[in-house]
Amino acid sequence: MKIPAPAYKTISMINKYIAIDLVLLFLSLIILWLVDNIIINSGLPYWIGIAIKVVIIIAFGYIIIELIGFGIFSTLSKRKGPGIKEEALAVRNLFRIFAYSILILLVLSYLNINITGFIIGAGFLSVVVGLAAQASLGNFIAGLILFIVRPFRVGDRITLVTWQYGVIAQSYQHERLIPGYEGIVKYIGFFYTTIYNEEGIPTQIPNSIMLQAMIINHNNTKKKIINPTFEVNSKVDFSQLRDKLYDFITLFKGVNISKNNIYIVYIDHNAYRVGVKFIYEGEPYIIKSAILNFIKKFASQDE
Numbered sequence: 001m002k003i004p005a006p007a008y009k010t011i012s013m014i015n016k017y018i019a020i021d022l023v024l025l026f027l028s029l030i031i032l033w034l035v036d037n038i039i040i041n042s043g044l045p046y047w048i049g050i051a052i053k054v055v056i057i058i059a060f061g062y063i064i065i066e067l068i069g070f071g072i073f074s075t076l077s078k079r080k081g082p083g084i085k086e087e088a089l090a091v092r093n094l095f096r097i098f099a100y101s102i103l104i105l106l107v108l109s110y111l112n113i114n115i116t117g118f119i120i121g122a123g124f125l126s127v128v129v130g131l132a133a134q135a136s137l138g139n140f141i142a143g144l145i146l147f148i149v150r151p152f153r154v155g156d157r158i159t160l161v162t163w164q165y166g167v168i169a170q171s172y173q174h175e176r177l178i179p180g181y182e183g184i185v186k187y188i189g190f191f192y193t194t195i196y197n198e199e200g201i202p203t204q205i206p207n208s209i210m211l212q213a214m215i216i217n218h219n220n221t222k223k224k225i226i227n228p229t230f231e232v233n234s235k236v237d238f239s240q241l242r243d244k245l246y247d248f249i250t251l252f253k254g255v256n257i258s259k260n261n262i263y264i265v266y267i268d269h270n271a272y273r274v275g276v277k278f279i280y281e282g283e284p285y286i287i288k289s290a291i292l293n294f295i296k297k298f299a300s301q302d303e
Contacts, residue, residue: 143190254281
């Protein structure tokens with residue numbers, strides 16, 4: 001499978017930063033080993049060796065953390081959308097807080113300082129913060145999953161169906177309806193996804209809702225099944241209607257239909273209902289509107 005150019009560039013940039021960090025980590029381990037040998041052979045006091053090692057760990061830890069943070073910010077800020085740089089900066093700062101906390105615990109452990117109390121306190125604080133920011137963390141994790149899985153992309157027209165994927169049955173004059181929010185995806189953030197609805201109004205939806213909802217991505221397929229129904233006067237001859245409607249529908253490009261796909265659904269006293277079912281490679285609203293307009297004109301000629 002061919003990787004899109006933007007994704008390929010992102011992967012290449014991430015691989016570059018990972019390679020640099022691995023080289024720095026390997027270099028720091030070599031320097032620590034050399035310092036150990038030098039101190040042992042030179043007979044220097046033990047505390048001097050520990051101090052030198054701590055300085056090396058802090059220096060290399062700082063460089064690696066800042067380099068990874070810069071890579072995170074550079075990668076995320078290349079996306080398009082409102083507030084991208086602010087969001088990338090927030091993710092970088094979140095990573096830095098976590099990474100520097102690990103570095104501090106590592107240094108304290110290397111100095112033989114009991115860090116059990118720190119770990120217990122950090123665990124308790126994590127539980128409190130997690131409960132307080134449960135919704136925000138849920139949206140953030142859902143945003144990461146959407147970023148990896150990509151059920152939709154910016155520019156896709158989607159229908160968002162929630163709780164829990166109900167369908168309104170077909171009724172006169174309507175086809176089966178899926179109760180959902182339809183719009184164009186304009187921005188996929190770590191906490192919210194922005195969709196422009198049919199009126200052009202931007203709607204921000206939490207990512208946790210996007211993750212658990214049923215997403216109908218209209219851009220994933222070009223071929224769509226069109227199944228409009230309509231009622232005509234019983235005086236209208238069905239055979240003529242079917243032939244004329246078939247000729248009219250086949251004028252559209254990307255239509256796959258046979259005359260058997262134009263059929264009578266039911267017959268009433270003064271009217272009968274006609275159904276049409278075919279495959280169309282195009283915008284459904286356009287051809288549906290054209291068909292109904294054609295039926296209206298055809299029925300008026302027979303009156």
